[in-house]
Amino acid sequence: MINTILIFAETILCYIAFVVLYKKYKTDGLYIFAIFATFIACVMNLKTIEIMNIGVPLGFGITTSIVLAGNLITQRQGLEEIKNYILIILITGIVAFGTLNLSGMLNSSEYNYLANKAYDNIFVYNIRMYLALIVSTITSVYLSTNLFYTIKRIKNKIILSNIFSIIITEFFENIIFVLIAYLFEYKGIDIILCIIFRYTIKSVIGMFGTIPLYIANKLNW
Numbered sequence: 001m002i003n004t005i006l007i008f009a010e011t012i013l014c015y016i017a018f019v020v021l022y023k024k025y026k027t028d029g030l031y032i033f034a035i036f037a038t039f040i041a042c043v044m045n046l047k048t049i050e051i052m053n054i055g056v057p058l059g060f061g062i063t064t065s066i067v068l069a070g071n072l073i074t075q076r077q078g079l080e081e082i083k084n085y086i087l088i089i090l091i092t093g094i095v096a097f098g099t100l101n102l103s104g105m106l107n108s109s110e111y112n113y114l115a116n117k118a119y120d121n122i123f124v125y126n127i128r129m130y131l132a133l134i135v136s137t138i139t140s141v142y143l144s145t146n147l148f149y150t151i152k153r154i155k156n157k158i159i160l161s162n163i164f165s166i167i168i169t170e171f172f173e174n175i176i177f178v179l180i181a182y183l184f185e186y187k188g189i190d191i192i193l194c195i196i197f198r199y200t201i202k203s204v205i206g207m208f209g210t211i212p213l214y215i216a217n218k219l220n221w
Contacts, residue, residue: 003049011061011205015212018065022216027077030069034085035092037066038137042096045133046126056194057129057181060202063137067169068209070141071148071162072216082145086138093134101127132180140173158217159210166206174199 014037021029044059066089073081147165155161178195186194 007058007060007201008205010058011064011208014061014065015068015209018069019212019216019219022069022072023219027073027081030073031085031088033069034066034088037062037069038089038092039096041066041133041137042093042100042130045129046100056197059133060198061205063133063140064166064170064202064205064209066137067140067144067166067206068162068213070145071165072213074145074149075152075158075217079145079149082141086141089138089141090134093130093137097127097130097134101130128181132177135180136173136177139176140169143172144169158214162210162213163207166209167203170199170202170206174202
């Protein structure tokens with residue numbers, strides 16, 4: 001139960017930062033948010049929690065908020081601007097991937113042994129987890145923004161556009177992430193359960209994110 005509470009607390013903090021940065025700096029604020037969020041997501045992705053005895057990596061709220069920021073950019077600037085947004089996520093992800101992996105491979109000194117040991121246990125060389133995060137995040141941003149744009153043109157409702165784009169996008173995002181990160185490491189049933197748990201949690205977070213998305217959009221009215 002405490003894990004669920006902390007996940008939603010993380011989500012609320014991300015959404016507050018998302019709205020505040022957009023209010024202060026508009027689209028540039030969303031780019032700043034994407035840089036920090038992507039780097040933090042790479043770090044959080046290394047920690048795994050248990051949900052119903054299935055190991056699931058952290059970062060639900062922060063990766064979903066990256067997708068929502070993409071939806072808002074689509075709403076205000078159009079699909080062309082998403083290319084720059086995805087490029088920022090990709091560059092930040094590669095920098096984070098490189099620095100964290102290299103630092104995890106370095107040999108530690110015996111000086112301050114406990115602190116070094118704690119660091120080594122966190123920042124380990126794990127190319128699959130980073131690759132899973134970067135590929136799934138970029139894919140979800142691309143799919144979500146295109147779906148958001150299409151549905152918005154048909155219905156002209158930001159709430160419906162966000163909800164439907166999130167529901168569809170998160171299904172594919174979770175399949176991509178889990179298969180890259182855990183294929184041949186988890187049993188088949190555990191992979192299926194991990195996809196279901198991640199999809200359920202991230203879909204709820206994404207739909208809840210319609211509130212800050214609506215608020216941020218109203219700031220331009």
